[in-house]
Every structure is written in structure tokens, then in C-alpha cells.
Amino acid sequence: MADHAGPAETLHDHADVLVVGAGAAGLAAALWLGASGLRVLLAEQDVALGGGSLLDRRWDSWRAKVCAALRGLSSMRCLPRTTVLGAYGHGVFGALETLSPEESARFGGLRERLRIVRARRVVLATGALERLIAFPGNDTPGVMLAGAALKFLRHYGVAVGQRPAFFVNSDEAYETLFSLLEAGITCAGVIEVREKSLAAERAHALGVEVHAASLVTAVSGRRGVSAVRISDPRGRHRRWLQADCLLISGGYSPVISLASQLGAALNWREAIAAFAPDLAPAIGQVAGAARGVFGLAAAARDGERAAGAIAAELG
Ligand SMILES: Cc1cc2nc3c(=O)[nH]c(=O)nc-3n(C[C@H](O)[C@H](O)[C@H](O)COP(=O)(O)OP(=O)(O)OC[C@H]3O[C@@H](n4cnc5c(N)ncnc54)[C@H](O)[C@@H]3O)c2cc1C
Incomplete structure (x- = not known):
């Protein structure tokens, strides 16, 4: 039994x-x-x-x-x-x-x-419940909810990466970013669906690169994230961003x-x-x-x- x-x-x-x-x-x-x-x-x-x-x-x-x-x-x-x-x-x-x-x-x-x-x-x-955002490669190890990364940090003192990127569409998700920065983690950048927001301005003022009105359209890496592709709202390639994990939050x-x-x-x-x-x-x-x-x-x-x-x- x-x-x-x-x-x-x-x-x-x-x-x-x-x-x-x-x-x-x-x-x-x-x-x-x-x-x-x-x-x-x-x-x-x-x-x-x-x-x-x-x-x-x-x-x-x-x-x-x-x-x-x-x-x-x-x-x-x-x-x-x-x-x-x-x-x-x-x-x-x-x-x-x-x-x-x-x-x-x-x-x-x-x-x-x-x-x-x-x-x-x-x-x-x-x-x-925090929502996922669907995009190609969102099942790559190292792509996870921003809230989960915050729980790892607060409950267990664990940083899920040393160079996280974020893909978000709401201000609440930035709480994880601010907490990771406070813990001494360097952020690769924020890919933000919206044109602008107060939280994005605060992140920018803290020296974080915010890619506004942007989407993630691909993740490179097989056993873990090595880079994420940033595109404009129509899916046109903008650039690749080096990162070791991608923290997402769809509200x-x-x-x-x-x-x-x-x-x-x-x-x-x-x-x-x-x-x-x-x-x-x-x-x-x-x-x-x-x-x-x-x-x-x-x-x-x-x-x-x-x-x-x-x-x-x-x-
Ligand atoms: C990552 C993250 C960071 C945030 N940071 C901030 C911040 O810095 N400042 C801020 O003001 N807000 C922040 N927020 C928002 C804030 O946490 C929430 O809005 C707030 O916690 C809502 O409180 P609540 O009591 O309604 O829900 P919760 O705090 O989510 O509490 C709900 C509780 O219900 C329990 N529960 C659910 N279903 C059941 C069930 N069937 N039976 C028994 N128990 C159940 C859950 O375990 C949970 O403990 C953050 C949110 C997230 C996700």
C-alpha cells in the first residue's frame, strides 16, 4: 500500500x-x-x-x-x-x-x-493565482513565474539565477525584481508588454534596462535559459538578451x-x-x-x- x-x-x-x-x-x-x-x-x-x-x-x-x-x-x-x-x-x-x-x-x-x-x-x-504568458520555449528549464522566484528567495534564501530577465505585464511582478536587486542579484532586463508604467520607471531609475512595448518570442538554451529573443508587438525581431533564467508574470x-x-x-x-x-x-x-x-x-x-x-x- x-x-x-x-x-x-x-x-x-x-x-x-x-x-x-x-x-x-x-x-x-x-x-x-x-x-x-x-x-x-x-x-x-x-x-x-x-x-x-x-x-x-x-x-x-x-x-x-x-x-x-x-x-x-x-x-x-x-x-x-x-x-x-x-x-x-x-x-x-x-x-x-x-x-x-x-x-x-x-x-x-x-x-x-x-x-x-x-x-x-x-x-x-x-x-x-499568477498567470503564465505563452510563447515559444516557455517550457525551457529556467522559465518560471516571477512569484515562484520571490518565494524561493523569501522562504529559502535561494536566488533562482544570477542574471534573470523578466517578461511582465503588471506592476505587481516588479516586486520580485526589486527584491532580487535588494538581494544583490543583477537583472538582465525587463521585457514589458505595456508602453509605460510607474513600476517600469522605478526599475529604470534603479539602472535596470526596460524594453517597453515588447514581447519574448523565443528562448535559447536546452537544459537552461541562455538568452531570450525580444520582439516588437508584431513579432518582429529586435534583439537577443543574455540571461540565465526568465521570470514571467501575466497578471x-x-x-x-x-x-x-x-x-x-x-x-x-x-x-x-x-x-x-x-x-x-x-x-x-x-x-x-x-x-x-x-x-x-x-x-x-x-x-x-x-x-x-x-x-x-x-x-
Ligand atoms: C510575487 C508577489 C509579490 C507581491 N508583492 C507585494 C508587495 O510587495 N506589496 C503589496 O502590497 N502586495 C504585494 N503583492 C500582492 C499581495 O501579495 C496580494 O495582493 C495579497 O497577498 C492579497 O492578500 P489576500 O489575503 O487577498 O490573498 P493571499 O495573501 O494570496 O492569501 C490567500 C490565502 O488563502 C490560502 N488558500 C487559498 N485557497 C485555499 C483553500 N481552498 N483552503 C485554505 N486556504 C486556501 C492561500 O494558501 C493563501 O495563504 C504581491 C503578490 C505577489 C504574487
Whole structure:
């Protein structure tokens, strides 16, 4: 038998509000709801609470403060390593909790718990996913999402290359560039789809070559990136740029799967080129990047907005 087929158990949980996702939006919402006396269950699929705030050191003290406040609330239960898998209507959700090795040892080798959660309302604060950009050679080893490179740097202290190039179409992607520069990595250049942007100007001011209104149309290298071909918007060759990896970011799409299961209306948002969901208030609220509200401060504020709406309704 495969060793993942270890013992598991099923538990039932009840809460006034289930908060799914513990990024800036979910943490802010959980704190607001818990402080108003509601019974809150906060489920986070990662081992640590924080989501995107874990990638930005300036948010470390905010996160520590909120997590300490959550621990002090008797009506709050935080479940890390817990993925909400399904939303079945009438306030019923399925969640899979994976036990840490220490917990597993304490519970006689138990590996997982299936939690059936019943909640009066839900806050979906599940964040957004970075999009790929398709081009010839985008499966070459060393072509990866910019956000993944930032995670390597922040979580493991690993630089994915010594001379990365970027292919981007949004300001958020430049956060990885600025972080790599701060860590002493030299950037080969940024291939930017847009004509201009504030982030591109900042990169330029930091001495980074920005190729505006440009595309990547080829990658050279077999076992790794050695150069990328830059073309104009019509695909006409401009030049080759030497680089040892290519970090791409095609913007962000809200994670909408649970909201869709709950019948949320999906609204097309031209500004982010993605659908953002709206839940019926009788079911709950979507908050933060899951609703197309990007940036840590904006996401935290949106979490509080969502919590305020639910708290007002539940009294
Ligand atoms: C590479 C990168 C760099 C950025 N840099 C900055 C920056 O410097 N400054 C800034 O203001 N903004 C930055 N942003 C944007 C910012 O990180 C996001 O807008 C912000 O994190 C959104 O917060 P959130 O709480 O809505 O979502 P997130 O922080 O993404 O949190 C969502 C959480 O939900 C969890 N989750 C998802 N689905 C489930 C599920 N089914 N069950 C349980 N848990 C689930 C995820 O694990 C995650 O922890 C950056 C984004 C990226 C990708």
C-alpha cells in the first residue's frame, strides 16, 4: 500500500463564520469577526498563516500582532495545513487537514482529518493565482513565474539565477525584481508588454534596462535559459538578451473555485483581465485578491469590510 494511505478520521465542526485563507484579507477578517464575539474557524492550506504577506518583510510585525491577537480570542480556531476542498451549499463545507509529523506522532500515526464544517456565513479570502504568458520555449528549464522566484528567495534564501530577465505585464511582478536587486542579484532586463508604467520607471531609475512595448518570442538554451529573443508587438525581431533564467508574470486571476461552487456571480473586470466573484450576502463575502482587490494593505482593508458586513448581518 502507498504510505499516504495512512489512518484518517472524520470530524464535524460548527462556527458562525468560516474564513477560508489566512492572507492579509483572511487574517484581518478573522480578527474583526472574532473580536465581535462570533465563533470563527480560520482554515489555511499552508503550514504558516500569512499568505502573500509572508513575501514582504515590512508586514512581519503586522502579521505577528494579528496572529497573537487571534490566539487570545477564545471564540477563534485557526487550522493551518487545512484546505477547504468543497462548498456544498446550506453552509456545509469539506476541509482536509494534514497533521504535522509531531501531531501525527501524538495521535497514533493519524495522517489526515476530513473536517465537515457547518457555518452560518463564509469569507472566501483565497487570494489570486499568477498567470503564465505563452510563447515559444516557455517550457525551457529556467522559465518560471516571477512569484515562484520571490518565494524561493523569501522562504529559502535561494536566488533562482544570477542574471534573470523578466517578461511582465503588471506592476505587481516588479516586486520580485526589486527584491532580487535588494538581494544583490543583477537583472538582465525587463521585457514589458505595456508602453509605460510607474513600476517600469522605478526599475529604470534603479539602472535596470526596460524594453517597453515588447514581447519574448523565443528562448535559447536546452537544459537552461541562455538568452531570450525580444520582439516588437508584431513579432518582429529586435534583439537577443543574455540571461540565465526568465521570470514571467501575466497578471493575477482571483481564485474563484469555491465561490463558483456556491453559485457566485462572476463579473468580468477589464482592469485585471479576469473574472471576480460576488457572493450573495446570505452565504457570505469574498475578500481581498480573491475579489480582485490586490496589494496587502488593500486586501487587509477589504477583509475588514467583508467582516463588517457579516458581523452587521449576524448581529
Ligand atoms: C510575487 C508577489 C509579490 C507581491 N508583492 C507585494 C508587495 O510587495 N506589496 C503589496 O502590497 N502586495 C504585494 N503583492 C500582492 C499581495 O501579495 C496580494 O495582493 C495579497 O497577498 C492579497 O492578500 P489576500 O489575503 O487577498 O490573498 P493571499 O495573501 O494570496 O492569501 C490567500 C490565502 O488563502 C490560502 N488558500 C487559498 N485557497 C485555499 C483553500 N481552498 N483552503 C485554505 N486556504 C486556501 C492561500 O494558501 C493563501 O495563504 C504581491 C503578490 C505577489 C504574487
